[in-house]
Amino acid sequence: MLPILLLDALLAPQVQENCQSDVAFALDALEQKCGHFFELKGIDWKAVRKEMSAAAKEVRTEQDEYVLLTRLLARLRDGHAEVQKGPQGTEQTWPADAPFGGRRGDAGMGWCRAGGKIYVKQALGPAADASILPGSEVLKVEGMPVAKWLAQREAEAREVYSFSTAQQAFFWTTHFGLSGPEGGRLELELKEPDGKKKKRTIGFDRRSVRTAGPAVWPADLKQSGDLSWCRLPSGLGYVHLRRCKSELPELMDEALADLGDAPGIVLDFRGNGGGGFDHEALMGRFVPAGKTLAFNKSYSSAGAHPYAGPVVVIVDGTVISAAETGSGMFKEDGRALMIGESATAGMSSSKETIELPSGKFALYVSVDSNMNRFNQGRGIEGIGVPPHLVVEFDPEDLAAGRDTLIRRAEELLAEAASGKGPWKDVPYRTAE
Numbered sequence: 001m002l003p004i005l006l007l008d009a010l011l012a013p014q015v016q017e018n019c020q021s022d023v024a025f026a027l028d029a030l031e032q033k034c035g036h037f038f039e040l041k042g043i044d045w046k047a048v049r050k051e052m053s054a055a056a057k058e059v060r061t062e063q064d065e066y067v068l069l070t071r072l073l074a075r076l077r078d079g080h081a082e083v084q085k086g087p088q089g090t091e092q093t094w095p096a097d098a099p100f101g102g103r104r105g106d107a108g109m110g111w112c113r114a115g116g117k118i119y120v121k122q123a124l125g126p127a128a129d130a131s132i133l134p135g136s137e138v139l140k141v142e143g144m145p146v147a148k149w150l151a152q153r154e155a156e157a158r159e160v161y162s163f164s165t166a167q168q169a170f171f172w173t174t175h176f177g178l179s180g181p182e183g184g185r186l187e188l189e190l191k192e193p194d195g196k197k198k199k200r201t202i203g204f205d206r207r208s209v210r211t212a213g214p215a216v217w218p219a220d221l222k223q224s225g226d227l228s229w230c231r232l233p234s235g236l237g238y239v240h241l242r243r244c245k246s247e248l249p250e251l252m253d254e255a256l257a258d259l260g261d262a263p264g265i266v267l268d269f270r271g272n273g274g275g276g277f278d279h280e281a282l283m284g285r286f287v288p289a290g291k292t293l294a295f296n297k298s299y300s301s302a303g304a305h306p307y308a309g310p311v312v313v314i315v316d317g318t319v320i321s322a323a324e325t326g327s328g329m330f331k332e333d334g335r336a337l338m339i340g341e342s343a344t345a346g347m348s349s350s351k352e353t354i355e356l357p358s359g360k361f362a363l364y365v366s367v368d369s370n371m372n373r374f375n376q377g378r379g380i381e382g383i384g385v386p387p388h389l390v391v392e393f394d395p396e397d398l399a400a401g402r403d404t405l406i407r408r409a410e411e412l413l414a415e416a417a418s419g420k421g422p423w424k425d426v427p428y429r430t431a432e
Helices: 004-041 046-057 062-074 125-129 146-157 165-171 248-259 279-282 322-332 395-399 405-415 420-425
Strands: 082-085 102-107 109-114 117-123 138-141 179-181 186-189 199-203 222-224 229-230 237-241 265-268 311-315 335-339 350-355 361-369
Touching: 004 046, 004 062, 004 186, 004 350, 004 361, 046 062, 062 082, 062 361, 082 146, 102 361, 109 179, 117 125, 117 395, 125 322, 222 248, 222 395, 229 248, 237 248, 248 279, 265 405, 279 322, 311 405, 322 335, 335 405, 335 420, 395 405, 405 420
Parallel strands: 237 265, 265 311, 311 335
Antiparallel strands: 082 361, 102 179, 109 117, 117 138, 138 186, 186 199, 222 229, 229 237, 350 361
């Protein structure tokens, strides 16, 4: 049997020829299928074509081509984009020695931006072990100013991952991007809530911790499937939606059986990874019995416990795909007030698979935006669903173990009946 390196050398000319053919085909096909997104997403396809065509000439192995195609899709700025194995291909992996390659360990942190500064939003697992305090301002990472480190980290991530929007890239970097080689370390300089500067070292490990979602989870949550709910101390209802699977409307019936008499409900979509569900059936759970909601799209009441009270929806850049349509319809179709740190991720689309000539690889990409009635007819892909009201975290809340956005949602629900302030943009009125 020939040594692997010798075999690779013998096959390199054919692999390179296949790659050049694949890349040329892909560049044309992607422009044809996805080109209508280029202006919206700020993509210079001529520059991409030049860069990728030149890089294809340097490919020597199928893994090289996999890496190159991954980089190509990263430039497509499409959160759903993926390089898949073709009918003649073999499974390929990202190189272990490349950024974000190999076995990864988690830091157990989520960060947020407030007043132009970066703060620790959550500290779990390894971060908690390192005495990281929520509400601390992040000053330096690995000796670099945090803004410079984040820009560098995001640039590295954009070579591996395709992000549909700037907010998706930022939230990914400040949550899932706070990882490193298993067993590695992350050096931080922080200004803690008491104003003292401290240096902390986090060791990356593989403990399962989740940082996307609320900064602080309400107490006494009940759970059924991907839905969690409780009654807040204020008497208002709270529901967190982790995913949007097909059983979501029926799960909402369970939550509303407990919360149906609450004077208002917070629907928190943060950290929702999407799925697939009946949009009309879910919205019907928030249309009074015997009534129809018809400010934009028409919805009939549905479910055993339809809720008639005011609703505030919470989102951020970790809300993706079906969760964007699910949260967005409450805003766009006039039922609820939406607040958030930012718009949703902007990765909600119809997809198509493009098989490449070699048969080794296929490209899974977005070809049309979902919910084209949203955003004045522009849809969601590459935009997201912007909230009515942008709300940043208050570092003092984080230090005290409070989620600013849940607190603000409660304040807004107390004002809902007035129809004033941000509620002017919500046509639904409880009294009507």
